[in-house]
Amino acid sequence: MAESIYSQGTKVWFEDKESGWIPGEVSFCSLLAQEDGTVELTFVNQRKKEITMKATLEDIARNSMKDTKQSLPPLCNAPEYDQVNDLTQLPYLNEPSILHVIRNRYSTHKQLYTYSGIVLVAINPFTEVQIYGQDVIQMYAGAAGKKRDEIDLDPHLFTIAEEAYRAMQRDSRDQTIIVSGESGAGKTESAKYIMRYMASMKSDVSNLIHEEAASSVEHQVLATNPILEAFGNAKTSRNDNSSRFGKYIQILFDSNSTIVGARIRTYLLERSRISFQQRSERNYHIFYQLCQGVASLPDSERAEFGLDGLDSDLTDGKEFRYLSSSSSSFKIENVDDAANFSATRQALSIVGIDSGKQLSIFRLLAGILHLGNIDIQHRRDTKDAIIDHKSDIALGKAMELLGISAEDFARCTTKKVIDARGEKYESARTVDQAVGVRDGVAKFIYDSVFDWLVRRINESLGEGSVVEGEEDEDRTYEKSSRKGQRERTFIAVLDIYGFEHFQTNSFEQFCINYANEKLQQQFISHVFKLEQAEYALESIDWTTIDFSDNQPCIDLIEGRLGILALLDEESRLATGTDDSFIEKLNSQLKSPSSQHKGIFKDHLHGNEAFTIAHYAGDVSYNIDGFLEKNRGTVPDEHRDLLMGSTNAFLREVVEVGSNVGIDNHATSNVHHSSKAVSGRKPTQCSIFKSSLFTLTEALKQTSVHYIRCIKPNEDKTPWMFDGGLVAAQLRACGVLETIRITSEGYPTRWKYEEFVDRYGKSPTYR
Numbered sequence: 001m002a003e004s005i006y007s008q009g010t011k012v013w014f015e016d017k018e019s020g021w022i023p024g025e026v027s028f029c030s031l032l033a034q035e036d037g038t039v040e041l042t043f044v045n046q047r048k049k050e051i052t053m054k055a056t057l058e059d060i061a062r063n064s065m066k067d068t069k070q071s072l073p074p075l076c077n078a079p080e081y082d083q084v085n086d087l088t089q090l091p092y093l094n095e096p097s098i099l100h101v102i103r104n105r106y107s108t109h110k111q112l113y114t115y116s117g118i119v120l121v122a123i124n125p126f127t128e129v130q131i132y133g134q135d136v137i138q139m140y141a142g143a144a145g146k147k148r149d150e151i152d153l154d155p156h157l158f159t160i161a162e163e164a165y166r167a168m169q170r171d172s173r174d175q176t177i178i179v180s181g182e183s184g185a186g187k188t189e190s191a192k193y194i195m196r197y198m199a200s201m202k203s204d205v206s207n208l209i210h211e212e213a214a215s216s217v218e219h220q221v222l223a224t225n226p227i228l229e230a231f232g233n234a235k236t237s238r239n240d241n242s243s244r245f246g247k248y249i250q251i252l253f254d255s256n257s258t259i260v261g262a263r264i265r266t267y268l269l270e271r272s273r274i275s276f277q278q279r280s281e282r283n284y285h286i287f288y289q290l291c292q293g294v295a296s297l298p299d300s301e302r303a304e305f306g307l308d309g310l311d312s313d314l315t316d317g318k319e320f321r322y323l324s325s326s327s328s329s330f331k332i333e334n335v336d337d338a339a340n341f342s343a344t345r346q347a348l349s350i351v352g353i354d355s356g357k358q359l360s361i362f363r364l365l366a367g368i369l370h371l372g373n374i375d376i377q378h379r380r381d382t383k384d385a386i387i388d389h390k391s392d393i394a395l396g397k398a399m400e401l402l403g404i405s406a407e408d409f410a411r412c413t414t415k416k417v418i419d420a421r422g423e424k425y426e427s428a429r430t431v432d433q434a435v436g437v438r439d440g441v442a443k444f445i446y447d448s449v450f451d452w453l454v455r456r457i458n459e460s461l462g463e464g465s466v467v468e469g470e471e472d473e474d475r476t477y478e479k480s481s482r483k484g485q486r487e488r489t490f491i492a493v494l495d496i497y498g499f500e501h502f503q504t505n506s507f508e509q510f511c512i513n514y515a516n517e518k519l520q521q522q523f524i525s526h527v528f529k530l531e532q533a534e535y536a537l538e539s540i541d542w543t544t545i546d547f548s549d550n551q552p553c554i555d556l557i558e559g560r561l562g563i564l565a566l567l568d569e570e571s572r573l574a575t576g577t578d579d580s581f582i583e584k585l586n587s588q589l590k591s592p593s594s595q596h597k598g599i600f601k602d603h604l605h606g607n608e609a610f611t612i613a614h615y616a617g618d619v620s621y622n623i624d625g626f627l628e629k630n631r632g633t634v635p636d637e638h639r640d641l642l643m644g645s646t647n648a649f650l651r652e653v654v655e656v657g658s659n660v661g662i663d664n665h666a667t668s669n670v671h672h673s674s675k676a677v678s679g680r681k682p683t684q685c686s687i688f689k690s691s692l693f694t695l696t697e698a699l700k701q702t703s704v705h706y707i708r709c710i711k712p713n714e715d716k717t718p719w720m721f722d723g724g725l726v727a728a729q730l731r732a733c734g735v736l737e738t739i740r741i742t743s744e745g746y747p748t749r750w751k752y753e754e755f756v757d758r759y760g761k762s763p764t765y766r
């Protein structure tokens with residue numbers, strides 16, 4: 001059979017600098033030496049270039065040249081496969097063939113979705129497409145219970161939603177739909193369509209989307225979207241509505257498969273955005289909504305908040321430092337912040353956060369904005385920090401809103417208390433330190449407000465005040481839920497940031513890529529198991545097939561003496577700095593005998609960064625700010641000030657914010673059965689690690705479905721397909737890896753009849 005693979009006229013793909021891949025064909029082939037089966041192959045590509053290669057039949061069968069390890073050109077599929085719904089139906093599974101099908105479906109036929117086995121590949125259209133209406137929902141719901149190839153419907157998000165719903169009903173088992181992809185790829189939009197689909201299963205969805213004041217559970221579940229977006233999304237250079245946190249939303253169903261509530265977990269809200277935004281980016285939407293919508297608030301609050309003046313012409317009103325670190329306009333094209341403010345308020349009311357509580361939230365947000373306007377200067381001739389008197393008004397306003405004494409705040413911010421063998425004395429902070437403390441307080445309050453909101457939504461939508469992680473142990477399928485109904489199973493949507501690799505990568509990318517390593521591991525083992533199951537079904541020997549596991553990379557990050565452990569150790573030392581952290585990394589992880597050799601790599605530019613060989617490629621992390629971001633907390637004096645505030649809501653919020661970390665940490669310590677680190681404030685990475693642990697454990701208990709969102713071009717242009725960009729994302733999200741696994745085994749799949757039809761003929765070598 002090997003002889004006929006590259007017979008004359010066979011279509012192949014060639015790598016091309018300009019277009020990624022271009023077609024070509026075998027123009028001539030001859031068997032040079034019968035004894036070792038050496039064949040000379042001549043190809044001509046689309047650019048009329050001739051390429052000649054010598055290969056043995058063994059090389060051809062293996063698809064790589066033994067001597068050079070060079071690959072032979074991948075084979076092209078026949079044109080009738082150009083639009084297949086499922087990539088795994090391709091007789092030849094290789095990168096160019098996959099790209100060709102996806103490109104053809106997307107750019108020519110305006111089809112966003114393609115299956116790749118258990119994965120749905122979703123390409124962002126960057127324009128409105130009429131495929132999510134009630135009529136379409138009904139079509140997909142109408143196909144209930146049928147297999148994909150038994151229905152005459154295009155691949156769709158709704159197929160995945162429907163499959164999850166039916167599997168939940170059939171198996172009484174929890175389901176998770178993992179939606180991943182890079183920023184702007186369409187995860188949040190996809191997650192919303194799936195949630196709408198679920199919400200519509202027993203209701204009239206047109207009501208759910210348009211009706212103003214319904215209070216059905218479905219409506220409450222959908223109302224979580226605008227709330228989370230207002231508080232957790234921001235304009236970034238890549239996406240005007242970018243989610244700056246990960247979320248796992250479980251939609252809870254009773255035994256009649258009716259929605260009875262929802263439960264939300266969130267991961268790692270980006271805190272740094274509160275005090276600083278890059279050029280052309282914004283702070284969280286809610287701040288602009290509040291400034292633009294303040295006119296709609298009662299007069300007393302309007303005066304108290306001190307935001308007036310901003311509601312006239314925001315483009316040149318940059319009164320608030322926290323909203324003006326980027327030089328861009330405050331406005332987002334086609335976004336009406338004032339209208340969105342009323343939508344956010346309405347959604348808050350729907351989930352049971354009344355207007356009194358809403359004002360309490362806005363009071364804290366206004367407090368944060370004024371806090372940012374407190375100027376910190378040098379005391380004359382020294383480096384010591386003092387609060388500039390010109391910002392006394394901002395200080396007064398911020399502290400009035402936060403219910404804290406301005407004098408106490410000013411003192412604690414400019415001076416720190418040092419405890420030297422039981423004797424306490426005050427020492428001045430530098431300006432940088434004081435600014436860091438001021439911003440740290442703002443970030444801490446905002447993060448706590450976010451945690452509080454999530455907890456309130458969970459209480460109101462069915463979870464009660466269950467601590468994250470606890471319910472995984474305690475939970476039974478018959479756990480009682482709200483309104484006296486019984487929660488039986490859930491369908492969850494995990495909307496999580498994909499693998500990130502920027503010019504400069506920091507703590508956030510490190511955490512995100514760590515999460516992706518964990519999810520990738522589960523994904524690959526899932527795919528591998530399915531592959532094995534298929535071989536078993538066909539009675540094919542699969543014992544020789546191996547796949548590369550990313551466990552060594554996970555060990556490097558979360559192992560006992562791995563990067564996270566060293567980061568935490570250094571963060572807890574009063575003397576710890578970013579420099580001492582990287583020195584520690586280098587000394588502990590870089591020795592020639594280290595088990596992490598090849599995964600923890602030298603950085604070309606010395607001690608500013610470290611490099612990890614991730615499954616999706618090498619990423620260098622700049623260590624600047626790692627420790628500060630990881631500590632992520634406020635000094636004890638400030639915590640005391642916040643906890644002693646006369647603003648009862650701030651106290652409540654700070655309590656929730658402080659406990660989220662501690663609960664997580666305690667849970668993770670139980671899980672890992674290591675000694676509880678009592679009295680220590682959990683660091684950001686330890687909180688993240690334990691919430692990831694809880695997540696991966698939860699995923700193991702559910703049946704998982706995968707949606708990989710892909711950004712087809714950087715310019716957000718509808719129907720434009722940049723092959724190189726798409727290939728990189730398919731690699732990062734594991735689609736190409738699954739193809740590789742398949743290729744390690746049996747990459748060519750023909751139906752018996754097709755096989756006889758093609759290979760039943762005699763070889764065509766001359």
Ligand SMILES: Nc1ncnc2c1ncn2[C@@H]1O[C@H](COP(=O)(O)OP(=O)(O)OP(=O)(O)O)[C@@H](O)[C@H]1O
Binds near residue numbers: 186242244
């Ligand atoms: N199915 C779709 N139909 C039409 N437009 C879409 C669709 N999916 C995404 N978009 C467009 O792409 C933009 C980015 O999508 P989305 O916010 O869902 O990306 P994301 O992957 O969640 O990004 P981030 O990680 O930054 O939150 C949307 O605001 C919308 O304009």
